[in-house]
Amino acid sequence: MSVNRDQRVDLEVVANLIPPQSRVLDVGSGDGSLLELLQDTKQVDGRGLELSQRGVNECVARGLSVIQGDADKDLEFYPDKGFDFVVLSQTLQATRNPKLVLDELLRIGNRAIVSFPNFGHWRVRLSLFIQGRMPVTKDLPYSWYDTPNIHFCTIRDFVNLCDELGATVEKATALDANGQKIGLSMPWWFWNFFGQQAVFLLKR
Amino acid sequence: MAVLRARKTNNEADQPSSPVLRFGSDKPLKLDAGTLLSPFQIAYQTYGTLNDARSNAILVCHALTGDQHVASTNPVTGKPGWWEVLIGPGKIIDTNRFFVICSNVIGGCLGSTGPASTNPATGKPYGLDLPIITIRDMVRAQQMLIDHFGVEKLFCVLGGSMGGMQVLEWASSYPERVFSALPIATGARHSSQNIAFHEVGRQAVMADPDWHGGKYFEHGKRPEKGLAVARMAAHITYLSEAALHRKFGRNLQDREALTFGFDADFQIESYLRHQGMTFVDRFDANSYLYMTRSMDYFDLAADHGGRLADAFAGTRTRFCLVSFTSDWLFPTEESRSIVHALNAAGASVSFVEIETDRGHDAFLLDEPELFAAINGFIGSAARARGLSA
Numbered sequence: 001m002s003v004n005r006d007q008r009v010d011l012e013v014v015a016n017l018i019p020p021q022s023r024v025l026d027v028g029s030g031d032g033s034l035l036e037l038l039q040d041t042k043q044v045d046g047r048g049l050e051l052s053q054r055g056v057n058e059c060v061a062r063g064l065s066v067i068q069g070d071a072d073k074d075l076e077f078y079p080d081k082g083f084d085f086v087v088l089s090q091t092l093q094a095t096r097n098p099k100l101v102l103d104e105l106l107r108i109g110n111r112a113i114v115s116f117p118n119f120g121h122w123r124v125r126l127s128l129f130i131q132g133r134m135p136v137t138k139d140l141p142y143s144w145y146d147t148p149n150i151h152f153c154t155i156r157d158f159v160n161l162c163d164e165l166g167a168t169v170e171k172a173t174a175l176d177a178n179g180q181k182i183g184l185s186m187p188w189w190f191w192n193f194f195g196q197q198a199v200f201l202l203k204r
Numbered sequence: 205m206a207v208l209r210a211r212k213t214n215n216e217a218d219q220p221s222s223p224v225l226r227f228g229s230d231k232p233l234k235l236d237a238g239t240l241l242s243p244f245q246i247a248y249q250t251y252g253t254l255n256d257a258r259s260n261a262i263l264v265c266h267a268l269t270g271d272q273h274v275a276s277t278n279p280v281t282g283k284p285g286w287w288e289v290l291i292g293p294g295k296i297i298d299t300n301r302f303f304v305i306c307s308n309v310i311g312g313c314l315g316s317t318g319p320a321s322t323n324p325a326t327g328k329p330y331g332l333d334l335p336i337i338t339i340r341d342m343v344r345a346q347q348m349l350i351d352h353f354g355v356e357k358l359f360c361v362l363g364g365s366m367g368g369m370q371v372l373e374w375a376s377s378y379p380e381r382v383f384s385a386l387p388i389a390t391g392a393r394h395s396s397q398n399i400a401f402h403e404v405g406r407q408a409v410m411a412d413p414d415w416h417g418g419k420y421f422e423h424g425k426r427p428e429k430g431l432a433v434a435r436m437a438a439h440i441t442y443l444s445e446a447a448l449h450r451k452f453g454r455n456l457q458d459r460e461a462l463t464f465g466f467d468a469d470f471q472i473e474s475y476l477r478h479q480g481m482t483f484v485d486r487f488d489a490n491s492y493l494y495m496t497r498s499m500d501y502f503d504l505a506a507d508h509g510g511r512l513a514d515a516f517a518g519t520r521t522r523f524c525l526v527s528f529t530s531d532w533l534f535p536t537e538e539s540r541s542i543v544h545a546l547n548a549a550g551a552s553v554s555f556v557e558i559e560t561d562r563g564h565d566a567f568l569l570d571e572p573e574l575f576a577a578i579n580g581f582i583g584s585a586a587r588a589r590g591l592s593a
Contacts, residue, residue: 045552047552047553053556053557053559056555056556056557057556057558057573057576057577059554060524060554060555060556060576060577060580060581061576061577061579061580062580063580063581063583063584063587064554064580064584065522065552065553065554065584066554066555067543067547067553067554067555068555068556068557069543074544074547077544077545077547077548078547078548079547079548079549079550082550
């Protein structure tokens with residue numbers, strides 16, 4: 001688990017992007033909340049990949065189809081376009097090689113959905129600017145020395161990476177501190193400043 | 205007592221106390237060795253009731269020295285069934301809900317045709333005249349048994365170790381007949397180290413002068429010493445160093461000091477000797493040779509051009525794999541490579557690794573996390589299959 005579980009407001013946003021009966025791979029499926037939500041509300045054919053063995057065992061005990069594995073190492077075993085959607089929610093920043101992982105997501109899924117905490121959010125900027133300290137927020141409750149989140153990015157950084165990988169952004173959503181969607185008409189800089197989390201729907 | 209039990213094992217080979225399905229010359233068993241086995245028989249046990257839709261049947265595949273008595277008293281040992289912790293009325297695999305089938309494998313010694321069975325051509329036990337039996341041969345025979353029950357598609361096939369190999373073979377050879385598959389503590393092939401251990405066991409049996417080239421029954425003997433040594437060596441591989449240390453340490457057996465001799469000074473020695481001695485009472489030595497060989501020969505990827513994923517191409521079976529952290533016979537990596545192959549085949553697969561120091565044998569023991577995983581997997585598969593709770 002790389003972010004505070006109570007704050008997973010992004011899950012519903014992700015779920016809303018997925019049509020019923022899709023084939024879905026949830027990379028970093030955690031305790032299985034998203035898979036369960038998708039199975040209950042969208043009757044998807046859902047699979048999960050999760051690093052923590054405890055998370056996996058709990059998921060399987062709840063009847064979810066989940067395996068233990070590492071997004072950095074185990075995505076290569078999946079066939080091209082084997083899924084309609086591959087979801088990476090709140091996990092990108094914890095991977096060793098985010099670029100490679102994103103590339104794999106785009107290979108395995110017809111579409112990739114990626115959600116991540118925005119390091120360009122004003123609170124983060126403020127913490128560094130005023131206090132001169134690495135930010136600890138309710139979304140990102142770890143200190144710098146014990147955080148599993150090793151590759152933070154801002155919304156703008158992520159958009160650049162998508163460009164580099166030749167991925168088209170089909171839809172993007174930024175959520176503010178209260179989990180509310182920020183208006184669609186706002187420019188990137190506004191999202192990058194006020195968005196606490198971002199959810200991207202990508203295709204290549 | 206031992207002699208009595210030995211005789212009982214022998215009788216069980218031809219006239220088992222289980223129900224038996226006999227196949228005449230019109231229905232031979234095609235063997236991988238290139239010959240036909242005919243006539244032959246399968247001894248089995250069932251528990252629960254097959255529903256009208258014939259959709260609630262579960263096939264349990266037994267391990268190397270297991271048998272069909274999975275959830276009822278073993279007629280030879282008088283002990284409870286080998287998986288009664290898991291299977292029975294109200295248990296995780298609830299026989300009030302499911303129809304559970306377990307058969308003795310071909311090559312076994314508890315009623316299905318094996319080396320201790322009478323060869324109709326000679327009127328004597330087959331001994332080494334029985335062709336080598338493979339995992340696929342066992343599964344082919346089980347498939348004929350399932351036909352007999354009129355079951356088109358098994359709800360689940362499960363088993364550990366050699367039983368797990370049969371599960372994988374079922375899912376690969378008859379994917380349309382397996383709704384869900386639960387291979388536990390197993391591998392898609394036997395490793396070099398595992399073949400090595402088996403060879404030690406076989407050589408121990410063959411080195412016993414009472415083995416008589418496999419014709420011991422004709423000499424009124426049984427290679428008990430050799431088979432006991434084989435079991436002792438194998439038994440170590442079913443445990444783990446941590447568990448052995450926890451259970452026995454360097455504790456002495458019924459004595460205050462070392463005796464400066466070759467008695468069983470240590471508890472672990474006494475324990476292993478006991479394991480060896482009780483084993484020969486219930487198992488046929490030649491059958492042990494055949495069973496170990498079947499595992500050695502198992503290599504599912506090799507049967508599919510070297511690519512394991514091809515063994516499961518297009519499968520719609522739901523899989524759940526289980527491994528144990530301290531299992532050094534079938535380490536987690538063996539299961540993981542099956543999982544990777546299943547991923548590549550686009551299969552629905554769950555995989556849990558369970559933290560325990562009890563080694564390979566953990567699958568036979570009361571392991572709450574194992575039961576939770578099986579319960580979750582069976583439960584969701586049953587919902588998908590439309591089986592009511």
